Amino acid sequence: MAALLALASALCYGLVDFFGGILSRRAHFTVVTFLGQIGGLLLALVAALVVPAEAVRPADVLWGALSGVGSGTAMHFLNRGLTRGAMSVVIPLSAVTGVALSVLCGVFFLGDRPTVLAWLGIGVTVPALWLVSGGAALGRGEPGSRTVRSSADGLIASLGVAVQYIGLAQADPASGLWPVAAGRLAAVAALLPSALRHAPRFRRQPAKLQVQSLATGAGAALGLILYLEAAHRQLLAIAVVLASLYPAVPTVLGLTALHEKVTRKQAVGLVSAAVAIVALTLG
Numbered sequence: 001m002a003a004l005l006a007l008a009s010a011l012c013y014g015l016v017d018f019f020g021g022i023l024s025r026r027a028h029f030t031v032v033t034f035l036g037q038i039g040g041l042l043l044a045l046v047a048a049l050v051v052p053a054e055a056v057r058p059a060d061v062l063w064g065a066l067s068g069v070g071s072g073t074a075m076h077f078l079n080r081g082l083t084r085g086a087m088s089v090v091i092p093l094s095a096v097t098g099v100a101l102s103v104l105c106g107v108f109f110l111g112d113r114p115t116v117l118a119w120l121g122i123g124v125t126v127p128a129l130w131l132v133s134g135g136a137a138l139g140r141g142e143p144g145s146r147t148v149r150s151s152a153d154g155l156i157a158s159l160g161v162a163v164q165y166i167g168l169a170q171a172d173p174a175s176g177l178w179p180v181a182a183g184r185l186a187a188v189a190a191l192l193p194s195a196l197r198h199a200p201r202f203r204r205q206p207a208k209l210q211v212q213s214l215a216t217g218a219g220a221a222l223g224l225i226l227y228l229e230a231a232h233r234q235l236l237a238i239a240v241v242l243a244s245l246y247p248a249v250p251t252v253l254g255l256t257a258l259h260e261k262v263t264r265k266q267a268v269g270l271v272s273a274a275v276a277i278v279a280l281t282l283g
Contacts, residue, residue: 003234007245014247015249020075020078030194038217051177060179069183081154118235122237227243
């Protein structure tokens with residue numbers, strides 16, 4: 001059950017990245033990112049009110065808020081990188097590095113002890129994610145080029161991803177979904193200065209695009225809710241790795257919806273990701 005929840009979280013995040021990337025090329029990334037966090041906050045508040053909580057401690061709210069700062073930062077730099085047309089650089093960097101940092105934290109600081117089979121799945125996941133995203137080389141290009149700047153965006157986003165996953169997993173299950181709601185509020189607050197600087201851009205965007213941005217944020221919040229439930233039932237290292245398989249989703253959508261051609265590297269990556277899912281689920 002925990003593995004299915006983590007994979008469902010990956011599906012949500014994959015869909016959000018796919019549609020968020022498209023929106024970020026139609027409007028300024030700040031508009032898409034900030035409205036997305038507003039949409040996530042609305043959904044998280046409704047979910048927190050519906051799902052009963054036994055006891056919400058201040059520490060749980062603070063962990064949730066820290067997670068929200070991480071996810072807000074991650075989405076800001078991820079969307080900025082996508083506007084530079086470097087999805088094959090930003091997504092693998094943010095996913096792979098975020099996974100590595102989260103797994104290391106779980107093993108060395110939180111006492112996670114994955115099985116041998118789970119370690120095999122973790123080891124396969126990192127190259128699989130890279131290959132699924134096209135096997136882009138880090139920082140290939142001249143200093144100051146779009147590719148180098150996108151690499152920096154991906155690395156910063158990866159730190160946010162790690163903080164998001166690690167922070168949220170520390171919240172007590174008894175707190176229900178209030179840590180997710182606190183995180184969405186913190187993300188809105190963290191992104192507010194940037195939104196104010198670009199306030200005129202919000203007024204120029206059509207209502208349809210604004211609604212779509214809100215919807216992507218709601219999808220991201222749903223992904224976090226599913227991840228939180230998975231993390232409460234599974235080792236952090238395994239929950240993070242399964243949830244971080246989301247780059248496979250935009251790749252599959254590109255093949256089916258946009259009729260893109262799969263490269264040999266991507267085919268190997270998709271097969272490797274499937275092997276990792278089996279190993280992590282059985283492990």
